[in-house]
Amino acid sequence: MDVIKLGMIGLGTVGSGVLAMIQEHADKIYAVTGRRLVLKTVMVRNLAKHQDVAEVVHLTTDLDDILSDPEIQIVVEVMGGIHPAKEVITQLLQAHKHVVTANKDLIATEGADLIRLARANGCDLMYEASVAGGIPILRTIADSFAADQITEVKGIVNGTTNYILTQMAQQGWTYAAALKQAQQLGFAESDPTNDVQGKDAAYKMMILSQFSFGTQVNLEDFETTGIDAVAAQDVRQATAFGYVLKLVGVARLVDQGIFVEVAPALVSVHHPLAGVNNENNAVMVRGQAVGDTLFYGPGAGALPTANSVLSDITTVVKNMILKTNGNSFNRYSQALPLATPAQVKDRYYLALTLPDQPGEMQKLTTVMAQINASFSQIVQQAGENGQARVMIITHTMSKEQLHELQQRLTALGTITLHCAYRVIE
Structure with a gap:
């Protein structure tokens, strides 16, 4: 029939x-x-x-x-x-x-x-x-990359958060104002928790990881950070440094292990993901043979x-x-360990506040030297209540070094690290 x-x-x-x-x-x-x-x-x-x-x-x-x-x-x-x-x-x-x-x-x-x-x-x-x-990314990975080794898949996979961050960057709005507008336009749910806290993007990265690397990762296996704590001043400073702040999911091979994360990141204005605005999505797949490929389109609707x-x-x-029913959508399967914090290396944007008085910046530079990390760019601004705000872009450092930095600054008691966002060139 x-x-x-x-x-x-x-x-x-x-x-x-x-x-x-x-x-x-x-x-x-x-x-x-x-x-x-x-x-x-x-x-x-x-x-x-x-x-x-x-x-x-x-x-x-x-x-x-x-x-x-x-x-x-x-x-x-x-x-x-x-x-x-x-x-x-x-x-x-x-x-x-x-x-x-x-x-x-x-x-x-x-x-x-x-x-x-x-x-x-x-x-x-x-x-x-x-x-x-509407982006046919899963079938593309399963079929078109069948003979290539994918080494990284990353992207903007949540339209709600991308719309909010776009408005914060282009209109200068606060997070609360941008979220309200997104809800009025139907880009955000009345309860946007799963979107703005990164859980929606995390689910998608779990599926993309399985297709790309054949390994099932669980939600508790990786860090998920949303945009609900993103400050407007960090969005502005990202622009001043030559970047755009985006919520980016990443999954990549690191020394025969797999690293997955969903978090805000500073994306260079020269990077293809920087031009993905409003409710649109984009996924970039890197293969050993083909190099970088970008898949762009509406992420919902x-x-x-x-x-x-x-x-x-x-x-x-x-x-x-x-008569070929019953085969799995994706048959690629292998067991990969999770990459260790010492193996995962990136540049980071750090935003800190510290007392605006002699000796405090020296404390920060001393801690950075103790963990064998260094600055690429640094800006200090006068803040309120005798506090200075310092924004830094580091040279490449590991997750292990970043965790040690957080612990040492907490122990000092006078310097507060507000955010640490990966930098994507």
Whole structure:
């Protein structure tokens, strides 16, 4: 038969985009796959809320309407969250339904179990839309870099934080003012915690790390620092130094180990990531053979994310035609240790306050000498209440040296280190 019927769990922003794209691009999908897609049944929480599409699809609140329907072969999960999404997808795979999801939280934390379950049931589990919205980064890494050794993947993978930092840099707004504007424009949720504290970006870096290096890292394995404590004066000073402050996720090979981190970073104005503004995302992949490649586009939104979902659906359809379902989306797997703090080396931007009196700067330079670290650039400004603010860009130093610096300054008691942001040239 040339018709493949779909089910869907959830009909929010992304789900509505999927429905619209299936209807609008039916002919092209048929031309590419030789099959017509029909969204038959959608499970929602509130039937009354979605009556505008009741004549187009069958709406239900009962998962069994999808599980027990032999006509439905592929199910799209766009309900979000970890629970009950995991339990729902588990039932779908056990019922031998192929699953396409945009759920980064679930894939990052529970993906390994679901991937094993999908393989055991001969089903496809696809999740291209879980990272960077409309950017086809996961399939690109899995396919186009299959013969290359990726050494680093880094990027701006959260549109909410990127919009906020863009406004702070370009408009001179405070963090609070930029967040409020982001919420008014729909770029930030009413509760933006996962975004502004870096957790959303961390989930995406977990998935990117697994695809790039074949190693599963857990959230507790790496440091995650958000932007909710970023000061407007540090954004301004970054500009004065010739950088742009961005929330950057990075995963890289270090001496046969893996280093992952999500944190604000100073990105040189000459670096491609510096020009990624507002709600847009970008991922840079470095391969030994190809060098640096940049993938740029909208990181969220109904249609960009729905486009990635449809891409996964067409892949599942092609697998059905070729009878090759049940293979993992990404089959690359190897065990790598976590890099040690002594192995991870970067330049850093440091912002400190200290008493504006003789001898305090000498204390700072003495501590830097004791840990065998040095300054590249340094600016001192008069502060309030007899305190001076000092902004520094260091030469290359290790994470171990940075931790030792923090401990020594805490022991001194008079010098406060407010932030330490990686510098990306």
